[in-house]
Amino acid sequence: MIRFAFAGRCSTEDLQDPEASRNWQLTRARALIEPAGGQIVAAYFDVGHSRSLPWQRRPRANELLQDLRDPNRGFDAVVVGEPQRTFYGNQFGNTFPVFVHFRIPLWVPEVGGPIDPGNEAHDLVMSVFGGMSKGERNRIKIRVRTAMSSQAQLQRIHKLELDPAAAPVVQRIFTMYVDGMSHSAIAAQLTREGIPCPSAHDATRNPHRKKTAWQQGAVRAILLNPRYTGGHEVWNKQRKEERLLDADDVTLGHRTVEFCARQDAFSLA
Structure with a gap:
């Protein structure tokens, strides 16, 4: 044997x-x-x-x-x-x-x-x-990027519809922030009032997150989301590029570096 x-x-x-x-x-x-x-x-x-x-x-x-x-x-x-x-x-x-x-x-x-x-x-x-x-x-990478680009192009002809339950909460978050409340204060206020946090409102999209209370990170993400601040969806914001680990020894291969690339945005309105 x-x-x-x-x-x-x-x-x-x-x-x-x-x-x-x-x-x-x-x-x-x-x-x-x-x-x-x-x-x-x-x-x-x-x-x-x-x-x-x-x-x-x-x-x-x-x-x-x-x-x-x-x-x-x-x-x-x-x-x-x-x-x-x-x-x-x-x-x-x-x-x-x-x-x-x-x-x-x-x-x-x-x-x-x-x-x-x-x-x-x-x-x-x-x-x-x-x-x-x-x-x-290389073909796999091209297929993935092309598919993402195609999805972004398709979104150009569609409008996002407001979520009747979540939209008033988002509007209120912006109002509280303009009134001077901090991210943590907004999160605490929403939790006290028993308003479902994003992971509780849509559990299927957030199975790994806590569903019991609002987190200041969730508030911050909503306030910075370009869908709410500028009416734009941003695609291709983060890109990956492979660079030699050591230019003097190419046998060591590459390392993957993430960086912000050109942002392809399209209106949701």
Whole structure:
């Protein structure tokens, strides 16, 4: 019997269910190794980590790299379920030499078995899948942004309707604020009068928030909401950009930075 460690990854950026993703990757891996007498005895599966992160920055993948160095690691080879989930861009070229150094075969379904370090075709195949992985992630990002933009464009032809229960409360909050009351004082007054707070008024949209009292943060959010202050919905206010972690060592990958970008606003009136 050949003892295998399974390596895989799933993130929420492509809306995959982690358990379902893990199961189908395991199924592909087992279909490859079991005819050769292989059995998976260990699993290294990262959940919620982008494929763009190098192995050293994925917790479970990095743990696997460290275990390769252990003579008592408990497995003889490593198998992946899908290279596009496991390797991104040039990650294969930066990672596979470690497997070769410690004499641990790496099995991949698309190769039909272990990767031959001296086989140029195998190296080319893995490079292609790394590029495909990068392209797939870019397509996911484009689809998400395009869908959001489309939603914003559709909102241009619709008007928001007032909530008959919430509208008078919002108007009163603005009146109390203009009269000089602080956020905390407004929250305390509304709570004393038994007026339902936002999480109590619409529990389905706020399942994680307290429903017993008004919070000054809720009052502040209402006062700053552009829907109430300017009649505009703001889309694309927060953007994410990937920047190199270290410009002198691109193998460390990128870090995601959030920043305020151009604001696309449209009237609700």
